[in-house]
Amino acid sequence: xxxxxxxxxxxxxxxxxxxxxxxxxxxxxxxxxxxxxxxxxxxxxxxxxxxxxxxxxxxxxxxxxxxxxxxxxxxxxxxxxxxxxxxxxxxxxxxxxxxxxxxxxxxxxxxxxxxxxxxxxxxxxxxxxxxxxxxxxxxxxxxxxxxxxxxxxxx
Amino acid sequence: xxxxxxxxxxxxxxxxxxxxxxxxxxxxxxxxxxxxxxxxxxxxxxxxxxxxxxxxxxxxxxxxxxxxxxxxxxxxxxxxxxxxxxxxxxxxxxxxxxxxxxxxxxxxxxxxxxxxxxxxxxxxxxxxxxxxxxxxxxxxxxxxxxxxxxxxxxxxxxxxxxxxxxxxxxxxxxxxxxxxxxxxxxxxxxxxxxxxxxxxxxxxxxxxxxxxxxxxxxxxxxxxxxxxxxxxxxxxxxxxxxxxxxxxxxxxxxxxxxxxxxxxxxxxxxxxxxxxxxxxxxxxxxxxxxxxxxxxxxxxxxxxxxxxxxxxxxxxxxxxxxxxxxxxxxxxxxxxxxxxxxxxxxxxxxxxxxxxxxxxxxxxxxxxxxxxxxxxxxxxxxxxxxxxxxxxxxxxxxxxxxxxxxxxxxxxxxxxxxxxxxxxxxxxxxxxxxxxxxxxxxxxxxxxxxxxxxxxxxxxxxxxxxxxxxxxxxxxxxxxxxxxxxxxxxxxxxxxxxxxxxxxxxxxxxxxxxxxxxxxxxxxxxxxxxxxxxxxxxxxxxxxxxxxxxxxxxxxxxxxxxxxxxxxxxxxxxxxxxxxxxxxxxxxxxxxxxxxxxxxxxxxxxxxxxxxxxxxxxxxxxxxxxxxxxxxxxxxxxxxx
Numbered sequence: 001x002x003x004x005x006x007x008x009x010x011x012x013x014x015x016x017x018x019x020x021x022x023x024x025x026x027x028x029x030x031x032x033x034x035x036x037x038x039x040x041x042x043x044x045x046x047x048x049x050x051x052x053x054x055x056x057x058x059x060x061x062x063x064x065x066x067x068x069x070x071x072x073x074x075x076x077x078x079x080x081x082x083x084x085x086x087x088x089x090x091x092x093x094x095x096x097x098x099x100x101x102x103x104x105x106x107x108x109x110x111x112x113x114x115x116x117x118x119x120x121x122x123x124x125x126x127x128x129x130x131x132x133x134x135x136x137x138x139x140x141x142x143x144x145x146x147x148x149x150x151x152x153x154x155x
Numbered sequence: 156x157x158x159x160x161x162x163x164x165x166x167x168x169x170x171x172x173x174x175x176x177x178x179x180x181x182x183x184x185x186x187x188x189x190x191x192x193x194x195x196x197x198x199x200x201x202x203x204x205x206x207x208x209x210x211x212x213x214x215x216x217x218x219x220x221x222x223x224x225x226x227x228x229x230x231x232x233x234x235x236x237x238x239x240x241x242x243x244x245x246x247x248x249x250x251x252x253x254x255x256x257x258x259x260x261x262x263x264x265x266x267x268x269x270x271x272x273x274x275x276x277x278x279x280x281x282x283x284x285x286x287x288x289x290x291x292x293x294x295x296x297x298x299x300x301x302x303x304x305x306x307x308x309x310x311x312x313x314x315x316x317x318x319x320x321x322x323x324x325x326x327x328x329x330x331x332x333x334x335x336x337x338x339x340x341x342x343x344x345x346x347x348x349x350x351x352x353x354x355x356x357x358x359x360x361x362x363x364x365x366x367x368x369x370x371x372x373x374x375x376x377x378x379x380x381x382x383x384x385x386x387x388x389x390x391x392x393x394x395x396x397x398x399x400x401x402x403x404x405x406x407x408x409x410x411x412x413x414x415x416x417x418x419x420x421x422x423x424x425x426x427x428x429x430x431x432x433x434x435x436x437x438x439x440x441x442x443x444x445x446x447x448x449x450x451x452x453x454x455x456x457x458x459x460x461x462x463x464x465x466x467x468x469x470x471x472x473x474x475x476x477x478x479x480x481x482x483x484x485x486x487x488x489x490x491x492x493x494x495x496x497x498x499x500x501x502x503x504x505x506x507x508x509x510x511x512x513x514x515x516x517x518x519x520x521x522x523x524x525x526x527x528x529x530x531x532x533x534x535x536x537x538x539x540x541x542x543x544x545x546x547x548x549x550x551x552x553x554x555x556x557x558x559x560x561x562x563x564x565x566x567x568x569x570x571x572x573x574x575x576x577x578x579x580x581x582x583x584x585x586x587x588x589x590x591x592x593x594x595x596x597x598x599x600x601x602x603x604x605x606x607x608x609x610x611x612x613x614x615x616x617x618x619x620x621x622x623x624x625x626x627x628x629x630x631x632x633x634x635x636x637x638x639x640x641x642x643x644x645x646x647x648x649x650x651x652x653x654x655x656x657x658x659x660x661x662x663x664x665x666x667x668x669x670x671x672x673x674x675x676x677x678x679x680x681x682x683x684x685x686x687x688x689x690x691x692x693x694x695x696x697x698x699x700x701x702x703x704x705x706x707x708x709x710x711x712x713x714x715x716x717x718x719x720x721x722x723x724x725x726x727x728x729x730x731x732x733x734x735x736x737x738x739x740x741x742x743x744x745x746x747x748x749x750x751x752x753x754x755x756x757x758x759x760x761x762x763x764x765x766x767x768x769x770x771x772x773x774x775x776x777x778x779x780x781x782x783x784x785x786x787x788x789x790x791x792x793x794x795x796x
Contacts, residue, residue, distance in 0.1 A: 024580060028487045034226045037487060045480045073525055077555070078480035080577040143220050 009139075016135040021083030039140045045078055046136075049087075049129055056094075056122060065114055069098025086128040094118050094125070173269040176230055181266055183218040196255060199263030201239055204254040231256055235275050313516055320547060464588060465596040469495045470518040472587070475505035475534065476553065477526040481576070485521065485553075485583075492584045502529030506537050517548050519590055521574065524554040524565075532568040539569030546571065549590040553578065 013019055029035045052075045059067040072094030079087040093103035097114045101107065109117075136142070184195055184202050192209045195202050204210045211224040219227060228238075239245070239255035249255065260268035472494045476482040482498055489496035497515060499505035505522065506529070508514055520538070522531035529537075535550045542548075552565045555576045565573060574586050588595060 021577065021579075025484060027580075028484070028491060030491075033223060034229065041480060041483050041487075044483065048478075048480060070525075074478060077478045077576060080555070081478075081481050081484050141221050 010135075012135070013139075016084070016086075016132045018083035018085050021081070025082065035140060039142070042082065042136050042140060043142065045082055046133060048078055049075060049133075053122075053126060053129075060115070060119055060122070063111075063115055065098045065100065065111060065118075067098070068118055069095050072096075072098055084129070084132045087125060087132060090121055090125040090128065094121055097121070173266075174234070174273065176234060177261070177269050177272045179218050180231075180261070181269060183214060184263070189214050195263040199265075201255050201257035202261075202263075203249055204256075205249060205252065207252055207254065228254075233274050234258065234272050236261070309516065316516065320542065320544060324543065464493065464584065466493050466591075466594050467596055468594065469493050470587060470591050470594050471495045471497065471515045473505065473509060473517040473520045474498045475500075475502065475520065475526070475531060476523040477501050478523070481523070481553075485578075488578075488580045488583050489521075491580060492587060494587065501526045502531055502534030502537075504528075505531070505534045509538055510541070518594060519548050519587065520550040521553050522550050522570065523576075524552055524556060524561075532564050532570065535565075535570050536568040543569075545569055546590070551586055551590065 009019060009023070013022070025038045025041060026035070029037050052071050056068060056071050059065075059071065072091045076088050076091035076095060079085075079091060092105075096103050096105040097109070097118050099105075100109055100111065100114055102109050103117065103121075180202075183189070184193065189210075192206045192214055193202065193204045207224060211222050211227075215222045215224065215227055221227075231238075236256045236258040239257050241249075241251070241253070241255070245253070245255065258272055260271040262268070470493075472489050474482060474485045474489065474496055476485055476498065477500055482500070486496040486498060495515075497508065497517070499508045502522075505520070509517060509520065520535070522535055524531040526534075531552060531554075535552075538550060539545070549571045550569060551572045551574050552570045553574045553576050554561070554565075557573055557575060562573065572586060572590065574582060578586075
């Protein structure tokens with residue numbers, strides 16, 4: 001497959017991204033060696049994810065399940081778009097749990113239970129995200145301070 | 156060579172306004188250890204890379220954390236550095252491998268001007284990016300003229316279209332079909348059992364008196380609740396005004412009575428993504444899984460490596476999406492398939508942009524559902540208040556929520572189709588082709604790959620017996636199309652109304668990244684319309700899964716703020732004179748529950764003659780299910796059995 005795609009994805013790509021989805025995005029670079037598009041997309045996602053995680057933490061503190069559900073939905077969309085299936089799946093669970101459903105979205109659950117389960121899921125999601133993030137950063141040769149380059153800073 | 160290089164280095168380099176790239180560059184040159192590879196020129200007015208390979212291998216990684224010379228050069232270009240043309244003298248002095256770069260503010264020992272080195276403005280940047288010849292003045296003039304002309308033409312078109320739509324609605328009322336804008340009211344509990352819920356209930360095998368709000372888990376249902384609290388649409392008109400929807404509901408019920416009701420419209424769309432929709436249990440979230448379609452069919456690449464279709468002009472698409480990542484990729488995909496994308500970041504902004512009298516006349520709206528401020532279904536309802544014709548323009552829901560209730564919600568708010576998220580480029584393209592047949596060129600050399608059969612083909616007669624109104628349908632695509640749109644398209648990004656998120660990103664773009672990347676949105680901002688390339692491209696028009704991989708070089712780069720697409724045929728306006736019946740027929744079929752798209756695309760050539768909306772409808776109603784299309788296509792069925 002990678003022959004056809006010509007993206008030379010590392011073999012471990014499948015552990016982190018849905019290859020087809022991801023390659024489809026890479027395709028949009030249209031041969032640009034800098035990968036301006038996909039790289040920017042991914043960097044943008046990192047910021048989005050960071051923000052969302054913070055908001056999720058806040059919402060946990062406030063026990064705002066509805067907000068958690070909504071944040072889950074939000075991040076589900078973008079992670080799915082990039083093919084980050086692990087993050088996406090957990091986001092979906094959070095979306096359901098926040099809406100007082102079990103993680104499959106089937107049965108009703110109580111608030112306490114929802115909150116408990118989300119609290120349990122969050123670290124897992126961050127872990128999965130961190131793994132995907134570092135894989136992506138490696139793939140795009142992003143170093144850690146890159147995301148902040150647009151802020152003036154001393155060097 | 157310049158021994159004091161380090162001295163100038165650090166005084167203002169710490170100030171905030173100099174871009175990182177320039178700082179790095181300056182620091183790099185301040186280091187003597189690389190002097191044999193890269194250094195200031197003798198007069199200090201430029202710098203020279205003597206050994207490209209060595210520089211790429213050793214210096215770039217150290218200072219720019221990459222080892223890509225081309226990228227470095229590109230970045231230099233973006234900051235308006237210029238390569239100094241080699242002269243005989245310099246060749247002797249520096250060798251023929253040397254690259255010398257100059258920027259008026261970038262001088263040895265003088266870092267006071269570094270702040271003046273900025274990324275170029277978008278126009279220039281994009282032009283440089285695509286290495287356009289610098290004929291800017293002429294071009295600008297031309298652009299100005301064309302723009303003026305375009306505006307005239309657009310105004311004219313809008314007037315004509317308004318007139319047309321008014322006429323159409325008059326005719327509708329006169330001929331008794333009395334179609335009204337879709338109403339959200341069925342969702343109001345106080346109206347009693349919402350009739351539209353019946354399919355869902357059936358699918359559920361829940362007694363008809365079951366509460367409609369049984370699974371509020373999805374955001375969609377939250378949206379629904381939102382709308383119940385804030386009805387976006389005034390109270391319903393008398394029942395006889397709703398024939399279209401009553402028909403639909405009746406149909407829905409009929410279908411629902413049949414245990415194997417087929418949600419054809421969405422099924423097909425979903426199917427085009429190859430996603431199995433087991434909507435049997437609506438409580439199971441039907442988030443689309445990309446993996447689901449992975450194992451089958453040729454690789455994606457071969458499909459999307461194909462050419463964008465021939466559009467008579469690039470369709471103007473409004474993408475309403477709050478998620479920046481989805482928005483960027485959505486815009487990019489739209490661009491890649493030859494459209495002119497515009498965007499809004501939530502439902503309210505979507506409405507605003509849609510209704511902006513100075514805005515473009517959008518050919519189609521892609522609407523996310525769950526959004527802050529105003530959800531997509533409500534936004535669509537609002538749009539339909541003024542533009543009751545479901546195809547004017549088609550509003551397609553983009554969502555991962557495709558439960559029965561959700562789908563009903565979309566329809567009832569005037570949406571015509573669903574594009575499951577996350578969508579693929581091909582899925583998007585198919586949806587566009589399905590709903591914008593009037594913008595496709597019909598005479599394509601390689602029509603075997605075209606999803607749409609010749610307009611008005613045989614299937615028109617197959618249209619289901621929904622209503623007598625449906626018979627004229629066939630004229631819709633055949634009718635002479637008024638040459639109403641300008642062949643010239645203004646392709647600038649829609650900056651007239653604010654799209655905050657993007658703007659932010661654009662600002663960031665100023666200093667974004669050492670690799671010369673700029674953000675996707677800003678690249679879209681350069682706007683698209685690879686139209687000329689696309690429409691002038693080869694004959695292959697539809698990237699079918701079955702095609703051999705076909706990488707095409709043209710097109711996707713925003714090559715400037717403006718691009719012009721020559722129409723290669725009379726531009727299709729909205730429905731020709733013969734369009735009325737067609738529109739109505741389409742609506743009725745849409746209201747039949749479920750719009751059936753023609754199995755546009757995926758099925759590939761073998762689908763041939765049935766790939767039209769009406770053909771699809773007919774098949775759906777007659778046969779209930781499709782079994783004969785591409786194996787990639789999974790159906791969405793309601794297996795209430």
